[in-house]
Amino acid sequence: MPSVIESNRTKLAYPRHEPVIKNATFKVQTGEFVFITGASGSGKSTLLKSMYGAMPPADGELVVGGMEIGKLSSSRLYKLRRHIGVIFQDYKLIGEWSVEKNVMLPLIIAGFPKDVCRAQAQKLLTHVKLSHKSDKFPLELSGGEQQRVAVARALAHNPFLILADEPTGNLDDYSSQVVWELLEKANEELKTTILVVTHHIPEMLSAEYRHLMIENGVLYEIR
Amino acid sequence: MKSVKAHLALILPLFAILFGAEYLIVFDRIVDNYETKLSAEYSLIVVADKALKPVDISRVDRLIDHVEPVDIDSILHRIRKETSEKNMKKIKSIMPSFYSVKLRHYPDKYTLKRLKEELLAIKGVKSVYLFEKMHDPLYEMLAFMKSNFLIFSLLMFVVGVLLILKQMYVWQLEHRERMQIMALFGAPVWLRSGVLFRLAIIDAFIALLLIVSGMFYLMKRSDLVAFLRDIDIDPQTLFHFNDIGLLAAIGFGISIFGTLVVVIRFKEEL
Structure with missing residues (x-):
């Protein structure tokens, strides 16, 4: 199955600051549902930002939808974004x-x-x-x-890819359930690749999907 | 109310710029008209003690359009009856040659003085006479006002453009969130900035409409028309339909340029 996201030793850093992400090496295949977790300030949202081109990598290689984010012109970046869905x-x-x-x-x-x-x-x-x-x-x-x-x-x-940044962080149980059901449905029925950044994985989904975790700027595969 | 204020903040500086531009155009036209009138009402005569080729005279300055020899017979016509043929021949032989010099446009005093000196420097030229209605004080005043108005208009232009840019930034701040969100979903520049361009074009149109209606109103004021006639200015010089095109180009040009500056400086902050 082709990779939707391919990250090879990606390093992310804000100007004049220590790198937030020192090494993110991972692949996400088409149709996968992936959770990325980590403590507050661990760089989860920054990693997500880099995937829709709001923060190009300082080093390494990040390819989304076959396009290398760090090398995209702004017009090509906008074209890529037209095929990505983002939830904040x-x-x-x-x-x-x-x-x-x-x-x-x-x-x-x-x-x-x-x-x-x-x-x-x-x-x-x-x-x-x-x-x-x-x-x-x-x-x-x-x-x-x-x-x-x-x-x-x-x-x-x-979209071929949905990037969700803490999509249920501020929601009540009912709304959270609706949101997870919708994302699951899109993943199952439309084979949309979904990558969710969150503090903790909801119990209803915890056993089923792939789980990556950021710790000290490094991305680890948990499941 | 807030929206009206926001529009006025763009319309007023644009109106001021267009007003300055239109007055400059009008003054230019009035001064041009005066120069044309003056140039038709002067006579520059070169007197030479020997016959000269007109081309030798016209060569001395590019301001000279053409030179015509003055027919001596027509000058002597009045005394022909009282003078014998023999005496006429004698008079003719001692008469100097006269040349009428026509200029391309009517120059200022200093250029005229320089031209006279150049003509006097031609070998054989005895004297140069200028018969003019006189350098009209009104013309002098108009020319002075025109140069002053140019400076004033330039200042108005600079201040106006700065105010327009400031208003555009205010608009951009108001619409920033939407522009950011649209950029996030890959909206091209023209789509996410569409509202800014739309506002700029509408306001430029309103400013243009105001200035054109103002000029039409002035043209229809009988007291102003009478006053212009009194000081020998054609009221038609006040407004020409061609001005609308020029003013539209200035108004739309400035507002679209202002929008482009703001749009180009837009940065994502997501």
Whole structure:
């Protein structure tokens, strides 16, 4: 099976600081569901950032979707991002856009006609049980609802890879369960590769999926 | 209310720049008109004690358009009746040669003085006479105002552009979060900055509309039209339809340039 992510001795460092990640060597195959855990400040989010090109490696080689992140021009990087879905702990929804338009965002960027974008957004909002709130604005929703919108947005354009940074960090049990179910479903039915960065793996999933851990800037394979 | 303020913060400096540009255009036109009038109402005569080739005279300065010999017969026409043929021949033989010099445009006093000196330096030229309506004080004043207005307009332009850039940065801050999120999903520059370009173009259009309506209003004011006629200025010089194109190019050009500067300096902060 081809690798979706291939990291070879990747080193990540903020300017004028010690490296956060000293050595990350791992591969993620198509259709895998992978958890990366680690203590606060261990560099989990930084590693995730590097995968969507917000932080190019200081050293080593990081290839995502067949493209080497450190060597991408900004236009090629933007093209790559159009095939990746990202979920943040703080949701990052566009406040002045309706819920429906937020979900439509990746499809608008991909250039789909408006009616196609709207139909797809409605379908996903039904999946996340928020179709009745499609005209609302993000601030009118609870945190759990906002994160479900963010998950719907990440899935809207059928990305080959979903990167999730603490997707249930601020959520109640019900919303967390909905989010995990959606990610599992995308992984099982669409074979979308999913990489989740989290403090701890939920018990309902802990036994099933691959687990990597960052400790002292080095990435270890746990399971 | 906040949105109106934000728009005014761009429209007002743009309006000031366009106002400056339009006044500069108008002054330029008025001064040009005056120069044309003056150039039609002067007579520069070169008197030589021997016959000269007109080309030798026109060669001395590029300002000279052409030189025409003045027909002596037409000068002597009035005394022909009272003078015998013999005396006429004698008068003709001692008469100097006259040449009328036509200039490309009417120059300032200093250039005229220099030209006279150049003409006097031609071998055989005895004297140079300038018959002019006189260097009109109004023309002098307009020329002075035009140069002052140029400096004033340049200052207005610089301050206006700085204010426009500042407003663009404010807009960028307001829209930064959305632009960042769109960049994260791979939106190209034109899409994530679309709202900035849209706002800039709309405001440039409003500023243009204001300046054009203002100029039309001034053109329709009978007291202003009468005043311009009193000081010998054609009221039509106040506004030409071609000005709209020029003002549109300046207005849209500046606002799009400002937006581009802000967009290029956009950095991801995710």
